[in-house]
Amino acid sequence: MDISLQKVEYRYQANTPFERLAIIDVSIDIPSGTFLAIIGHTGSGKSTVLQHLNALLKPTAGKVVIGDKEVTADKKQKNLKDIRQKVGIVFQFPEHQLFEETVEKDICFGPMNFGVSMEEAQRRAKVAIKQVGLSEEILSKSPFDLSGGQMRRVAIAGVLAMEPDVIVLDEPTAGLDPRGRKEIMDMFHALHKERELSTVLVTHSMEDASKYADHIVIMQKGEVYKKGTPEEIFSSPEGLMQLGLDVPEVVRFQKKIEETFHIKFSQTCLTAELLTEEIALLLKGGEQK
Amino acid sequence: MMEKMIFGRYVPAHSLIHRMDPRSKLMIIFLFVCIVFIANNSLTYGLLAIYTLGMISLSKVPFRFIISGLKPVLWLVLFTLLLHLFLTKEGELLFQAGWFSIYEEGLRQGIFISLRFFLLILMTSILTLTTTPIEITDGLESLLHPLNKVKFPVHELALMMSISLRFIPTLMQETDKIMKAQTARGVDFSSGPIKDRVKAIIPLLIPLFVNSFKRAEELATAMEARGYRGGEGRTKYRQLSWGLKDTSMLIFLGILTALLVLFRT
Ligand SMILES: Nc1ncnc2c1ncn2[C@@H]1O[C@H](COP(=O)(O)OP(=O)(O)O)[C@@H](O)[C@H]1O
Ligand SMILES: [Mg+2]
Numbered sequence: 001m002d003i004s005l006q007k008v009e010y011r012y013q014a015n016t017p018f019e020r021l022a023i024i025d026v027s028i029d030i031p032s033g034t035f036l037a038i039i040g041h042t043g044s045g046k047s048t049v050l051q052h053l054n055a056l057l058k059p060t061a062g063k064v065v066i067g068d069k070e071v072t073a074d075k076k077q078k079n080l081k082d083i084r085q086k087v088g089i090v091f092q093f094p095e096h097q098l099f100e101e102t103v104e105k106d107i108c109f110g111p112m113n114f115g116v117s118m119e120e121a122q123r124r125a126k127v128a129i130k131q132v133g134l135s136e137e138i139l140s141k142s143p144f145d146l147s148g149g150q151m152r153r154v155a156i157a158g159v160l161a162m163e164p165d166v167i168v169l170d171e172p173t174a175g176l177d178p179r180g181r182k183e184i185m186d187m188f189h190a191l192h193k194e195r196e197l198s199t200v201l202v203t204h205s206m207e208d209a210s211k212y213a214d215h216i217v218i219m220q221k222g223e224v225y226k227k228g229t230p231e232e233i234f235s236s237p238e239g240l241m242q243l244g245l246d247v248p249e250v251v252r253f254q255k256k257i258e259e260t261f262h263i264k265f266s267q268t269c270l271t272a273e274l275l276t277e278e279i280a281l282l283l284k285g286g287e288q289k
Numbered sequence: 290m291m292e293k294m295i296f297g298r299y300v301p302a303h304s305l306i307h308r309m310d311p312r313s314k315l316m317i318i319f320l321f322v323c324i325v326f327i328a329n330n331s332l333t334y335g336l337l338a339i340y341t342l343g344m345i346s347l348s349k350v351p352f353r354f355i356i357s358g359l360k361p362v363l364w365l366v367l368f369t370l371l372l373h374l375f376l377t378k379e380g381e382l383l384f385q386a387g388w389f390s391i392y393e394e395g396l397r398q399g400i401f402i403s404l405r406f407f408l409l410i411l412m413t414s415i416l417t418l419t420t421t422p423i424e425i426t427d428g429l430e431s432l433l434h435p436l437n438k439v440k441f442p443v444h445e446l447a448l449m450m451s452i453s454l455r456f457i458p459t460l461m462q463e464t465d466k467i468m469k470a471q472t473a474r475g476v477d478f479s480s481g482p483i484k485d486r487v488k489a490i491i492p493l494l495i496p497l498f499v500n501s502f503k504r505a506e507e508l509a510t511a512m513e514a515r516g517y518r519g520g521e522g523r524t525k526y527r528q529l530s531w532g533l534k535d536t537s538m539l540i541f542l543g544i545l546t547a548l549l550v551l552f553r554t
Pocket of ligand 2: 043046047092170
Protein backbone atom coordinates (compact mmCIF):
# COMPACT_ATOMS: atom_id res chain seq x y z
CA MET A 1 0.00 0.00 0.00
CA ASP A 2 1.43 3.34 -1.01
CA ILE A 3 1.33 6.21 1.42
CA SER A 4 2.13 9.77 0.55
CA LEU A 5 2.22 12.96 2.59
CA GLN A 6 1.80 16.11 0.54
CA LYS A 7 2.70 19.46 2.09
CA VAL A 8 1.32 18.32 5.40
CA GLU A 9 1.06 20.80 8.26
CA TYR A 10 -0.15 19.96 11.75
CA ARG A 11 -0.94 22.30 14.62
CA TYR A 12 -1.71 20.85 18.03
CA GLN A 13 -4.67 22.50 19.76
CA ALA A 14 -5.33 24.75 16.81
CA ASN A 15 -7.16 28.02 17.60
CA THR A 16 -6.30 28.12 21.30
CA PRO A 17 -3.56 30.01 23.14
CA PHE A 18 -1.78 26.65 23.41
CA GLU A 19 -1.61 26.27 19.64
CA ARG A 20 1.62 24.69 18.58
CA LEU A 21 2.90 24.20 15.08
CA ALA A 22 4.42 20.72 15.13
CA ILE A 23 5.15 20.02 11.47
CA ILE A 24 5.00 22.16 8.36
CA ASP A 25 5.26 21.50 4.65
CA VAL A 26 6.18 17.85 5.09
CA SER A 27 6.13 15.84 1.88
CA ILE A 28 7.19 12.21 2.04
CA ASP A 29 6.45 9.35 -0.34
CA ILE A 30 6.36 5.82 0.97
CA PRO A 31 5.79 3.47 -1.96
CA SER A 32 4.83 -0.09 -1.12
CA GLY A 33 7.82 -2.13 0.03
CA THR A 34 10.00 0.79 1.15
CA PHE A 35 12.01 0.74 4.34
CA LEU A 36 12.04 4.36 5.43
CA ALA A 37 13.91 5.73 8.41
CA ILE A 38 13.02 9.07 9.99
CA ILE A 39 15.73 10.76 12.00
CA GLY A 40 15.70 13.98 13.98
CA HIS A 41 16.09 15.54 17.38
CA THR A 42 13.47 15.11 20.07
CA GLY A 43 10.62 17.48 19.32
CA SER A 44 11.39 17.72 15.61
CA GLY A 45 7.98 16.29 14.75
CA LYS A 46 8.75 12.64 14.01
CA SER A 47 5.95 11.16 16.10
CA THR A 48 3.52 13.72 14.72
CA VAL A 49 4.38 12.62 11.18
CA LEU A 50 3.86 8.97 12.13
CA GLN A 51 0.39 9.59 13.47
CA HIS A 52 -0.67 10.85 10.08
CA LEU A 53 0.23 7.53 8.47
CA ASN A 54 -2.92 5.83 9.78
CA ALA A 55 -5.12 8.90 10.15
CA LEU A 56 -4.84 9.15 13.94
CA LEU A 57 -4.19 12.82 13.23
CA LYS A 58 -5.78 14.76 10.42
CA PRO A 59 -3.50 17.34 8.80
CA THR A 60 -4.46 20.97 9.47
CA ALA A 61 -3.26 21.70 5.94
CA GLY A 62 -2.09 19.55 3.07
CA LYS A 63 -3.05 16.04 2.17
CA VAL A 64 -2.30 12.48 3.22
CA VAL A 65 -2.99 9.70 0.76
CA ILE A 66 -3.16 6.22 2.28
CA GLY A 67 -3.80 3.56 -0.34
CA ASP A 68 -6.89 4.81 -2.13
CA LYS A 69 -8.05 7.02 0.76
CA GLU A 70 -7.38 10.71 1.01
CA VAL A 71 -7.23 12.48 4.36
CA THR A 72 -7.46 16.27 4.36
CA ALA A 73 -8.34 18.91 6.93
CA ASP A 74 -11.91 19.54 5.89
CA LYS A 75 -13.03 16.07 4.91
CA LYS A 76 -14.87 13.94 7.44
CA GLN A 77 -13.48 10.45 7.24
CA LYS A 78 -15.55 7.35 7.71
CA ASN A 79 -14.31 3.80 7.87
CA LEU A 80 -10.85 4.47 9.16
CA LYS A 81 -10.76 0.96 10.62
CA ASP A 82 -9.67 -0.36 7.27
CA ILE A 83 -6.65 1.93 7.30
CA ARG A 84 -5.86 1.10 10.91
CA GLN A 85 -5.75 -2.61 10.15
CA LYS A 86 -3.44 -2.14 7.19
CA VAL A 87 -1.12 0.32 8.91
CA GLY A 88 0.08 -0.99 12.28
CA ILE A 89 1.78 1.47 14.60
CA VAL A 90 4.12 0.46 17.38
CA PHE A 91 4.16 3.54 19.58
CA GLN A 92 7.02 4.73 21.71
CA PHE A 93 7.08 2.62 24.89
CA PRO A 94 4.27 0.37 23.61
CA GLU A 95 4.38 -1.66 26.84
CA HIS A 96 2.18 1.08 28.33
CA GLN A 97 -0.77 -0.06 26.29
CA LEU A 98 -0.97 -3.64 27.63
CA PHE A 99 -4.11 -4.31 29.65
CA GLU A 100 -5.42 -7.85 29.30
CA GLU A 101 -5.19 -10.63 31.88
CA THR A 102 -2.98 -12.79 29.73
CA VAL A 103 -0.41 -12.12 27.07
CA GLU A 104 -2.39 -14.20 24.60
CA LYS A 105 -5.55 -12.14 25.08
CA ASP A 106 -3.60 -8.94 24.67
CA ILE A 107 -2.05 -10.06 21.42
CA CYS A 108 -5.46 -11.23 20.15
CA PHE A 109 -7.05 -7.90 21.05
CA GLY A 110 -5.99 -6.06 17.90
CA PRO A 111 -6.85 -8.77 15.36
CA MET A 112 -10.21 -9.44 16.98
CA ASN A 113 -11.11 -5.76 16.85
CA PHE A 114 -10.68 -6.05 13.12
CA GLY A 115 -13.06 -8.99 12.91
CA VAL A 116 -10.65 -11.92 12.98
CA SER A 117 -12.08 -15.05 14.62
CA MET A 118 -10.84 -16.18 18.05
CA GLU A 119 -9.14 -19.32 16.64
CA GLU A 120 -7.38 -17.39 13.92
CA ALA A 121 -6.29 -14.73 16.41
CA GLN A 122 -4.86 -17.37 18.73
CA ARG A 123 -2.99 -18.96 15.86
CA ARG A 124 -1.56 -15.55 14.97
CA ALA A 125 -0.61 -14.96 18.60
CA LYS A 126 1.47 -18.14 18.59
CA VAL A 127 3.26 -17.06 15.43
CA ALA A 128 3.78 -13.49 16.61
CA ILE A 129 5.15 -14.41 20.02
CA LYS A 130 7.84 -16.55 18.37
CA GLN A 131 8.61 -13.80 15.88
CA VAL A 132 9.46 -11.43 18.69
CA GLY A 133 11.73 -14.02 20.25
CA LEU A 134 9.65 -15.20 23.19
CA SER A 135 8.48 -18.72 23.99
CA GLU A 136 4.90 -19.92 23.80
CA GLU A 137 4.72 -20.47 27.56
CA ILE A 138 4.56 -16.74 28.08
CA LEU A 139 1.18 -16.61 26.35
CA SER A 140 -0.64 -17.74 29.48
CA LYS A 141 1.13 -15.30 31.82
CA SER A 142 -0.09 -11.90 32.87
CA PRO A 143 1.64 -9.16 30.88
CA PHE A 144 2.26 -7.27 34.12
CA ASP A 145 4.48 -10.06 35.48
CA LEU A 146 6.96 -9.69 32.65
CA SER A 147 10.19 -7.71 32.51
CA GLY A 148 10.23 -4.39 30.67
CA GLY A 149 11.94 -5.89 27.63
CA GLN A 150 9.51 -8.79 27.48
CA MET A 151 6.54 -6.42 27.76
CA ARG A 152 7.91 -4.44 24.85
CA ARG A 153 8.10 -7.60 22.75
CA VAL A 154 4.58 -8.63 23.68
CA ALA A 155 3.28 -5.20 22.67
CA ILE A 156 5.08 -5.49 19.35
CA ALA A 157 3.63 -8.97 18.85
CA GLY A 158 0.20 -7.44 19.39
CA VAL A 159 0.72 -5.19 16.37
CA LEU A 160 2.33 -7.92 14.25
CA ALA A 161 -0.68 -10.17 14.86
CA MET A 162 -2.86 -7.60 13.07
CA GLU A 163 -0.88 -8.61 9.96
CA PRO A 164 -0.59 -5.08 8.63
CA ASP A 165 0.80 -4.19 5.20
CA VAL A 166 2.66 -1.22 6.61
CA ILE A 167 4.49 -1.29 9.91
CA VAL A 168 5.26 1.98 11.62
CA LEU A 169 7.78 1.97 14.47
CA ASP A 170 8.33 4.88 16.84
CA GLU A 171 11.72 4.35 18.47
CA PRO A 172 10.96 0.66 19.04
CA THR A 173 14.26 -0.08 20.73
CA ALA A 174 14.53 2.93 23.05
CA GLY A 175 15.64 1.80 26.48
CA LEU A 176 16.48 -1.78 25.50
CA ASP A 177 19.87 -3.43 25.99
CA PRO A 178 22.16 -3.66 22.93
CA ARG A 179 21.43 -7.31 22.33
CA GLY A 180 17.67 -6.84 22.56
CA ARG A 181 17.95 -3.89 20.20
CA LYS A 182 19.78 -5.87 17.59
CA GLU A 183 17.40 -8.82 17.89
CA ILE A 184 14.33 -6.65 17.47
CA MET A 185 15.73 -4.66 14.58
CA ASP A 186 16.87 -7.81 12.79
CA MET A 187 13.41 -9.25 13.33
CA PHE A 188 11.72 -6.22 11.77
CA HIS A 189 14.14 -6.30 8.88
CA ALA A 190 13.55 -10.01 8.24
CA LEU A 191 9.80 -9.44 8.41
CA HIS A 192 10.09 -6.54 6.02
CA LYS A 193 11.84 -8.73 3.46
CA GLU A 194 9.74 -11.81 3.99
CA ARG A 195 6.26 -10.27 3.92
CA GLU A 196 7.18 -7.46 1.56
CA LEU A 197 5.93 -4.90 4.03
CA SER A 198 6.50 -1.20 3.99
CA THR A 199 8.33 -0.21 7.14
CA VAL A 200 8.67 3.24 8.63
CA LEU A 201 11.18 3.48 11.46
CA VAL A 202 11.81 6.44 13.72
CA THR A 203 15.18 6.06 15.35
CA HIS A 204 18.03 7.94 16.93
CA SER A 205 20.50 5.32 15.83
CA MET A 206 22.29 6.28 12.62
CA GLU A 207 23.73 2.78 12.51
CA ASP A 208 20.25 1.25 12.31
CA ALA A 209 19.08 3.82 9.78
CA SER A 210 22.03 3.26 7.45
CA LYS A 211 21.95 -0.50 7.88
CA TYR A 212 18.26 -1.20 7.32
CA ALA A 213 16.68 1.69 5.44
CA ASP A 214 16.45 2.28 1.69
CA HIS A 215 15.42 5.85 2.31
CA ILE A 216 16.13 8.32 5.07
CA VAL A 217 14.26 11.48 5.99
CA ILE A 218 15.90 13.95 8.33
CA MET A 219 13.49 16.13 10.30
CA GLN A 220 14.55 19.41 11.81
CA LYS A 221 12.21 21.75 13.71
CA GLY A 222 9.08 20.35 12.10
CA GLU A 223 10.41 20.43 8.56
CA VAL A 224 12.00 17.90 6.28
CA TYR A 225 15.63 18.95 6.30
CA LYS A 226 16.87 16.35 3.88
CA LYS A 227 15.78 13.13 2.25
CA GLY A 228 17.50 10.50 0.16
CA THR A 229 19.18 7.13 0.18
CA PRO A 230 21.57 6.43 3.07
CA GLU A 231 24.53 6.93 0.69
CA GLU A 232 23.21 10.34 -0.37
CA ILE A 233 22.48 11.39 3.18
CA PHE A 234 25.80 10.35 4.65
CA SER A 235 28.03 11.31 1.75
CA SER A 236 28.03 14.86 3.04
CA PRO A 237 27.87 14.34 6.79
CA GLU A 238 29.03 17.88 7.63
CA GLY A 239 25.49 19.27 7.55
CA LEU A 240 24.26 16.54 9.85
CA MET A 241 27.09 17.10 12.27
CA GLN A 242 26.28 20.80 12.33
CA LEU A 243 22.73 19.92 13.34
CA GLY A 244 24.23 17.96 16.18
CA LEU A 245 23.08 14.67 14.70
CA ASP A 246 25.16 11.59 14.85
CA VAL A 247 26.74 10.00 11.80
CA PRO A 248 27.43 6.27 11.61
CA GLU A 249 30.74 5.33 13.16
CA VAL A 250 31.99 3.88 9.85
CA VAL A 251 31.31 7.12 8.03
CA ARG A 252 33.08 9.13 10.70
CA PHE A 253 36.04 6.76 10.51
CA GLN A 254 36.20 7.09 6.75
CA LYS A 255 36.10 10.90 6.97
CA LYS A 256 38.92 10.85 9.49
CA ILE A 257 41.10 8.69 7.26
CA GLU A 258 40.35 10.89 4.28
CA GLU A 259 41.29 13.99 6.24
CA THR A 260 44.44 12.56 7.75
CA PHE A 261 45.86 11.10 4.54
CA HIS A 262 44.41 13.68 2.16
CA ILE A 263 42.71 11.09 0.03
CA LYS A 264 39.20 10.47 -1.22
CA PHE A 265 37.55 7.08 -1.40
CA SER A 266 35.40 6.35 -4.42
CA GLN A 267 32.23 5.96 -2.34
CA THR A 268 30.70 6.55 1.08
CA CYS A 269 30.94 3.21 2.87
CA LEU A 270 28.09 2.40 5.22
CA THR A 271 29.40 -0.92 6.49
CA ALA A 272 32.70 -1.92 8.03
CA GLU A 273 33.14 -4.58 5.33
CA LEU A 274 32.86 -2.09 2.50
CA LEU A 275 35.27 0.29 4.13
CA THR A 276 37.76 -2.51 4.78
CA GLU A 277 37.66 -3.41 1.10
CA GLU A 278 38.23 0.20 0.10
CA ILE A 279 41.17 0.50 2.48
CA ALA A 280 42.61 -2.80 1.29
CA LEU A 281 42.34 -1.59 -2.29
CA LEU A 282 44.12 1.60 -1.36
CA LEU A 283 46.91 -0.19 0.48
CA LYS A 284 47.51 -2.56 -2.43
CA GLY A 285 47.47 0.36 -4.80
CA GLY A 286 50.06 2.07 -2.60
CA GLU A 287 52.38 -0.94 -2.73
CA GLN A 288 52.26 -1.10 -6.48
CA LYS A 289 53.51 2.43 -6.88
CA MET B 290 -8.90 14.55 21.83
CA MET B 291 -9.16 16.40 25.13
CA GLU B 292 -7.49 19.49 23.83
CA LYS B 293 -10.26 22.00 24.29
CA MET B 294 -10.73 21.59 28.05
CA ILE B 295 -9.48 24.62 29.92
CA PHE B 296 -10.48 23.55 33.39
CA GLY B 297 -7.44 23.69 35.64
CA ARG B 298 -5.11 24.88 32.90
CA TYR B 299 -2.66 27.72 33.13
CA VAL B 300 -2.11 30.24 30.33
CA PRO B 301 1.29 31.87 30.79
CA ALA B 302 1.29 35.67 30.40
CA HIS B 303 2.34 38.79 32.28
CA SER B 304 -0.93 40.49 33.01
CA LEU B 305 -1.72 42.29 36.24
CA ILE B 306 -3.78 39.32 37.38
CA HIS B 307 -0.96 36.91 36.59
CA ARG B 308 1.44 38.91 38.73
CA MET B 309 -0.84 39.15 41.74
CA ASP B 310 -0.03 37.23 44.91
CA PRO B 311 -1.88 33.90 44.87
CA ARG B 312 -3.07 34.62 48.40
CA SER B 313 -4.91 37.75 47.34
CA LYS B 314 -6.38 35.91 44.36
CA LEU B 315 -7.60 33.09 46.59
CA MET B 316 -9.07 35.60 49.05
CA ILE B 317 -10.82 37.46 46.24
CA ILE B 318 -12.32 34.25 44.87
CA PHE B 319 -13.48 33.22 48.32
CA LEU B 320 -15.06 36.62 48.99
CA PHE B 321 -16.56 36.71 45.53
CA VAL B 322 -18.28 33.37 46.14
CA CYS B 323 -19.87 34.94 49.22
CA ILE B 324 -20.90 38.31 47.78
CA VAL B 325 -22.44 36.78 44.67
CA PHE B 326 -25.33 35.91 46.95
CA ILE B 327 -25.92 39.53 47.92
CA ALA B 328 -27.05 40.46 44.42
CA ASN B 329 -30.78 40.20 43.89
CA ASN B 330 -31.77 42.64 41.13
CA SER B 331 -30.65 43.67 37.66
CA LEU B 332 -28.45 46.49 38.91
CA THR B 333 -26.50 44.37 41.39
CA TYR B 334 -26.14 41.47 38.96
CA GLY B 335 -25.01 43.99 36.37
CA LEU B 336 -22.32 45.24 38.76
CA LEU B 337 -21.10 41.68 39.34
CA ALA B 338 -21.02 40.99 35.62
CA ILE B 339 -19.07 44.16 34.91
CA TYR B 340 -16.62 43.29 37.67
CA THR B 341 -16.09 39.79 36.26
CA LEU B 342 -15.67 41.06 32.70
CA GLY B 343 -13.20 43.64 34.03
CA MET B 344 -11.18 40.91 35.70
CA ILE B 345 -11.15 38.86 32.48
CA SER B 346 -9.94 41.78 30.43
CA LEU B 347 -7.24 42.51 33.02
CA SER B 348 -6.10 38.89 32.83
CA LYS B 349 -5.50 39.24 29.06
CA VAL B 350 -6.86 35.74 28.43
CA PRO B 351 -8.91 35.90 25.20
CA PHE B 352 -12.62 35.85 26.10
CA ARG B 353 -13.45 33.64 23.11
CA PHE B 354 -11.01 31.05 24.34
CA ILE B 355 -12.54 30.96 27.82
CA ILE B 356 -16.02 30.54 26.39
CA SER B 357 -15.05 27.80 23.96
CA GLY B 358 -13.21 26.00 26.76
CA LEU B 359 -16.20 26.23 29.07
CA LYS B 360 -18.64 24.78 26.58
CA PRO B 361 -19.33 21.61 28.56
CA VAL B 362 -20.11 23.73 31.62
CA LEU B 363 -22.29 26.10 29.61
CA TRP B 364 -24.71 23.23 29.05
CA LEU B 365 -25.06 22.97 32.79
CA VAL B 366 -25.79 26.69 33.00
CA LEU B 367 -28.38 26.38 30.28
CA PHE B 368 -29.91 23.45 32.10
CA THR B 369 -30.23 25.55 35.27
CA LEU B 370 -31.96 28.24 33.27
CA LEU B 371 -34.45 25.82 31.71
CA LEU B 372 -35.16 24.15 35.03
CA HIS B 373 -36.19 27.46 36.53
CA LEU B 374 -38.14 28.48 33.46
CA PHE B 375 -40.27 25.37 33.56
CA LEU B 376 -40.64 24.74 37.25
CA THR B 377 -41.14 28.14 38.87
CA LYS B 378 -44.79 29.07 38.64
CA GLU B 379 -44.96 32.47 40.28
CA GLY B 380 -45.63 36.00 39.13
CA GLU B 381 -47.34 37.02 35.94
CA LEU B 382 -47.96 34.54 33.16
CA LEU B 383 -45.77 35.52 30.21
CA PHE B 384 -46.32 32.79 27.72
CA GLN B 385 -48.51 29.76 27.37
CA ALA B 386 -48.81 26.96 24.82
CA GLY B 387 -50.74 23.96 25.99
CA TRP B 388 -49.28 22.54 29.18
CA PHE B 389 -46.16 24.60 28.64
CA SER B 390 -46.08 27.97 30.38
CA ILE B 391 -43.47 30.51 31.40
CA TYR B 392 -43.99 32.83 34.35
CA GLU B 393 -42.26 36.13 35.03
CA GLU B 394 -40.69 34.95 38.25
CA GLY B 395 -39.41 31.81 36.54
CA LEU B 396 -37.69 33.86 33.85
CA ARG B 397 -36.22 36.24 36.41
CA GLN B 398 -34.92 33.54 38.71
CA GLY B 399 -33.70 31.42 35.82
CA ILE B 400 -31.65 34.26 34.41
CA PHE B 401 -30.30 35.39 37.78
CA ILE B 402 -29.36 31.99 39.10
CA SER B 403 -27.74 30.77 35.91
CA LEU B 404 -25.92 34.11 35.66
CA ARG B 405 -24.69 33.67 39.22
CA PHE B 406 -23.52 30.18 38.40
CA PHE B 407 -21.83 31.39 35.24
CA LEU B 408 -20.04 34.27 36.99
CA LEU B 409 -18.71 31.88 39.64
CA ILE B 410 -17.36 29.58 36.95
CA LEU B 411 -15.77 32.49 35.11
CA MET B 412 -14.05 33.81 38.24
CA THR B 413 -12.66 30.43 39.24
CA SER B 414 -11.48 29.88 35.67
CA ILE B 415 -9.63 33.18 35.81
CA LEU B 416 -7.90 31.98 38.95
CA THR B 417 -6.69 28.72 37.43
CA LEU B 418 -5.92 30.28 34.06
CA THR B 419 -3.63 32.91 35.59
CA THR B 420 -2.10 31.04 38.52
CA THR B 421 0.16 28.01 38.31
CA PRO B 422 -0.94 25.04 40.40
CA ILE B 423 2.20 25.44 42.49
CA GLU B 424 1.30 29.05 43.27
CA ILE B 425 -2.21 28.05 44.23
CA THR B 426 -0.97 25.44 46.68
CA ASP B 427 1.69 27.75 48.08
CA GLY B 428 -0.95 30.41 48.59
CA LEU B 429 -3.34 27.99 50.18
CA GLU B 430 -0.69 26.59 52.48
CA SER B 431 0.24 30.07 53.59
CA LEU B 432 -3.38 31.10 54.14
CA LEU B 433 -4.18 27.94 56.08
CA HIS B 434 -1.00 28.14 58.13
CA PRO B 435 -2.78 29.27 61.33
CA LEU B 436 -4.65 25.95 61.35
CA ASN B 437 -1.35 24.23 62.20
CA LYS B 438 -1.99 25.34 65.77
CA VAL B 439 -4.96 22.99 66.00
CA LYS B 440 -2.87 20.12 64.58
CA PHE B 441 -4.45 20.33 61.14
CA PRO B 442 -1.94 18.81 58.65
CA VAL B 443 -1.72 21.88 56.42
CA HIS B 444 1.57 20.99 54.77
CA GLU B 445 0.55 17.44 53.96
CA LEU B 446 -2.71 18.69 52.50
CA ALA B 447 -0.87 21.21 50.35
CA LEU B 448 1.57 18.55 49.25
CA MET B 449 -1.23 16.21 48.27
CA MET B 450 -2.87 19.00 46.37
CA SER B 451 0.24 20.03 44.51
CA ILE B 452 1.05 16.45 43.58
CA SER B 453 -2.44 15.87 42.21
CA LEU B 454 -2.41 19.15 40.33
CA ARG B 455 1.06 18.43 39.03
CA PHE B 456 -0.07 15.12 37.55
CA ILE B 457 -3.27 16.28 35.88
CA PRO B 458 -1.51 17.29 32.65
CA THR B 459 0.57 14.11 32.75
CA LEU B 460 -2.58 12.07 33.10
CA MET B 461 -4.26 13.94 30.25
CA GLN B 462 -1.25 13.37 27.99
CA GLU B 463 -1.16 9.74 28.90
CA THR B 464 -4.88 9.32 28.28
CA ASP B 465 -4.40 10.84 24.87
CA LYS B 466 -1.45 8.58 24.15
CA ILE B 467 -3.13 5.35 25.24
CA MET B 468 -6.32 6.29 23.40
CA LYS B 469 -4.27 6.70 20.25
CA ALA B 470 -2.43 3.44 20.80
CA GLN B 471 -5.67 1.51 21.30
CA THR B 472 -7.33 3.30 18.38
CA ALA B 473 -4.44 2.05 16.27
CA ARG B 474 -5.32 -1.44 17.50
CA GLY B 475 -8.86 -1.05 16.23
CA VAL B 476 -10.73 0.37 19.23
CA ASP B 477 -13.37 2.94 18.31
CA PHE B 478 -13.85 5.50 21.07
CA SER B 479 -16.03 7.97 19.25
CA SER B 480 -18.67 6.10 17.30
CA GLY B 481 -20.59 2.87 17.34
CA PRO B 482 -23.19 1.54 19.77
CA ILE B 483 -23.08 2.63 23.43
CA LYS B 484 -22.33 -0.90 24.61
CA ASP B 485 -19.15 -1.05 22.54
CA ARG B 486 -18.08 2.39 23.64
CA VAL B 487 -18.40 1.48 27.30
CA LYS B 488 -16.36 -1.63 26.64
CA ALA B 489 -13.74 0.51 24.92
CA ILE B 490 -13.07 2.24 28.26
CA ILE B 491 -11.40 -0.85 29.74
CA PRO B 492 -8.32 -0.89 27.49
CA LEU B 493 -7.94 2.77 28.39
CA LEU B 494 -8.51 2.66 32.14
CA ILE B 495 -6.39 -0.34 33.04
CA PRO B 496 -3.14 0.97 31.55
CA LEU B 497 -3.89 4.39 33.07
CA PHE B 498 -4.30 2.91 36.55
CA VAL B 499 -1.30 0.63 36.27
CA ASN B 500 0.90 3.49 35.11
CA SER B 501 -0.40 5.83 37.82
CA PHE B 502 0.35 3.33 40.58
CA LYS B 503 3.80 2.78 39.16
CA ARG B 504 4.40 6.50 39.03
CA ALA B 505 3.16 7.02 42.57
CA GLU B 506 5.54 4.36 43.81
CA GLU B 507 8.46 5.87 41.93
CA LEU B 508 7.62 9.31 43.25
CA ALA B 509 7.48 8.07 46.83
CA THR B 510 10.83 6.34 46.44
CA ALA B 511 12.37 9.42 44.87
CA MET B 512 11.07 11.64 47.68
CA GLU B 513 12.35 9.30 50.35
CA ALA B 514 15.70 8.98 48.62
CA ARG B 515 16.06 12.74 48.80
CA GLY B 516 15.24 12.76 52.48
CA TYR B 517 11.74 14.16 52.46
CA ARG B 518 10.36 14.20 55.97
CA GLY B 519 7.29 16.40 55.85
CA GLY B 520 6.91 20.11 56.34
CA GLU B 521 8.75 20.72 59.56
CA GLY B 522 11.52 23.27 59.26
CA ARG B 523 11.19 23.31 55.50
CA THR B 524 12.03 26.60 53.79
CA LYS B 525 10.58 27.77 50.50
CA TYR B 526 12.36 28.47 47.26
CA ARG B 527 9.48 30.53 45.91
CA GLN B 528 8.65 33.36 48.28
CA LEU B 529 5.21 34.90 48.11
CA SER B 530 5.17 38.66 48.03
CA TRP B 531 2.17 40.81 48.81
CA GLY B 532 2.19 44.09 46.91
CA LEU B 533 0.24 47.27 46.42
CA LYS B 534 -1.77 45.69 43.60
CA ASP B 535 -2.99 42.99 45.94
CA THR B 536 -4.15 45.44 48.58
CA SER B 537 -5.82 47.64 45.97
CA MET B 538 -7.61 44.72 44.36
CA LEU B 539 -9.00 43.68 47.73
CA ILE B 540 -10.08 47.24 48.50
CA PHE B 541 -11.73 47.36 45.10
CA LEU B 542 -13.64 44.21 45.91
CA GLY B 543 -14.64 45.84 49.21
CA ILE B 544 -16.08 48.79 47.30
CA LEU B 545 -18.00 46.39 45.06
CA THR B 546 -19.40 44.68 48.15
CA ALA B 547 -20.51 48.02 49.58
CA LEU B 548 -22.23 48.91 46.31
CA LEU B 549 -23.98 45.55 46.21
CA VAL B 550 -25.28 45.97 49.75
CA LEU B 551 -26.37 49.51 48.93
CA PHE B 552 -28.27 48.69 45.76
CA ARG B 553 -29.85 45.37 46.66
CA THR B 554 -33.56 45.38 47.20
N1 LIG C 1 -0.26 16.26 22.34
C1 LIG C 1 0.46 17.36 22.08
N2 LIG C 1 -0.01 18.59 22.38
C2 LIG C 1 0.70 19.69 22.10
N3 LIG C 1 1.90 19.71 21.54
C3 LIG C 1 2.46 18.53 21.20
C4 LIG C 1 1.77 17.29 21.46
N4 LIG C 1 2.56 16.28 21.02
C5 LIG C 1 3.67 16.86 20.53
N5 LIG C 1 3.63 18.21 20.62
C6 LIG C 1 4.65 19.17 20.17
O1 LIG C 1 4.88 18.98 18.79
C7 LIG C 1 6.26 19.01 18.49
C8 LIG C 1 6.68 17.73 17.82
O2 LIG C 1 6.56 16.67 18.73
P1 LIG C 1 6.82 15.16 18.33
O3 LIG C 1 6.16 14.88 17.04
O4 LIG C 1 6.43 14.32 19.49
O5 LIG C 1 8.40 15.13 18.14
P2 LIG C 1 9.42 13.90 18.17
O6 LIG C 1 8.64 12.64 18.06
O7 LIG C 1 10.31 14.16 17.00
O8 LIG C 1 10.17 13.98 19.44
C9 LIG C 1 6.97 19.27 19.81
O9 LIG C 1 7.29 20.63 19.85
C10 LIG C 1 5.96 18.91 20.85
O10 LIG C 1 6.13 19.72 21.99
MG1 LIG D 1 8.57 11.05 19.44
